[in-house]
Amino acid sequence: MILPKSHRLTPEQVAEITAIAGEFGCKIQPIIGAVRTIYAIVGDERDELMINRLEGLDYVERIDRIQSPFKLMDRRSDLASHRIKIGGVTLGEELLVVAGQCTIDPKNPNFFYETAAAVKEAGAHVLRGGVWKPRTNPYSFQGDVKSLDILMEASRRTGLPVDAEVMEEEHIGVALAAGVNMLQVGARNALNYSLLRAIGKAVAERDTVVLLKRGLHMGPLNEFISAAEYIAAFGNPNILLCPRGTAPTLDGYRNHPDESITPLLKEKTWAPVVVDPSHSVGKASYVPACALAAVAYGADGLCIEAHVSPNQGIGDDPKQAVTPDVLKQIIGQARQLWTLRRTGGKGEKA
Structure with a gap:
């Protein structure tokens, strides 16, 4: 799960992280929360090289890897701040x-x-x-x-x-x-x-x-x-x-x-x-x-x-x-x- 430094990434930034994830067989799914948009890595997110490349981008605050069967719904997810x-x-x-x-x-x-x-x-x-x-x-x-x-x-x-x-x-x-x-x-x-x-x-x-x-x-x-x-x-x-x-x-x-x-x-x-x-x-x-x-x-x-x-x-x-x-x-x-x-x-x- 990619957490950007800003509220939302630009189309160019989304294209860049999508391209990186694609090299490792993964996709990117934006999740629009009440506070900011986060970007879920859909697929096997355990590849360290992919994570390192994504974390190295200057517009990425951090990447959370939640080891549970429900990464988005998990209470440790950044969506915990989402309000319905x-x-x-x-x-x-x-x-x-x-x-x-x-x-x-x-x-x-x-x-x-x-x-x-x-x-x-x-x-x-x-x-x-x-x-x-x-x-x-x-x-x-x-x-x-x-x-x-x-x-x-x-x-x-x-x-x-x-x-x-x-x-x-x-x-x-x-x-x-x-x-x-x-x-x-x-x-x-x-x-x-x-x-x-x-x-x-x-x-x-x-x-x-x-x-x-x-x-x-x-x-x-x-x-x-x-x-x-x-x-x-x-x-x-x-x-x-x-x-x-x-x-x-x-x-x-x-x-x-x-x-x-x-x-x-x-x-x-x-x-x-x-x-x-x-x-x-x-x-x-x-x-x-x-x-x-x-x-x-x-x-x-x-x-x-x-x-x-x-x-x-x-x-x-x-x-x-x-x-x-x-x-x-x-x-x-x-x-x-x-x-x-x-x-x-x-x-x-x-």
Whole structure:
């Protein structure tokens, strides 16, 4: 990883380091961070002659060689200073809340418009809405591209940025063209490396944020972070890691709640952690406690399913979506806990 002395290298300088790396079978990938652009060496960076030649350039401050499976996402990476912003929130400076319906019903758009207004009033920063839906049963409702128009209309009415899950490569371009601000990768695609690469390529020149959920199985944390590396390697480090419960399930819960992995992730990566309590527990009455537990463990944000009338919703909403009133209570309590955890009760950052 090449760290320049200036905020960004000139085209001529990029051409020079690219030529040097190319002699050793490597490529250069610019990664645009909040503070400065760094230049990742893609390939085997262990050749000492290549490193010596690059370090000898007068515009190179230093070269960091991080021996981990995720060089960009590693907490020792220079990207540790990168800050992700969405919905007026800078992750790490304020608790981010993503909220909305599991599934947008194209036959009842007003439900979603009402939900959008209500979650904004409750204090959410990003509006979520399921356009395309992964379903275990092939005969269940799989979503509808028409719902994308409803999602974007709700965004226009509320001014909130929106989050939508993409399941196939063709969804990516459609969602980005419509103006989706946050692409969500669901648990079933968490290790779909071809999809992750496609997303990385598509968002490389954008400020789009990617919400990457943890896979359904209880896999190693390195596997989770490495999946994020697939996206970041193309140049966009705006990635949020989202624990959402894993298999095998815990009796009484939809999944095995995994918000407790947050501090373990933070020991390995700089990436913000946004926990999904709705899928973790799968029952609306359990969501508030799970959300607060996530914040207590150090989560940077929450992704919560909410609906103005859950019983009339489709998908998972009838069983796990909270009402806007409950969402407002969760957000208020979560913010208090987040501040308490940050300050240690002393009124200033610990």
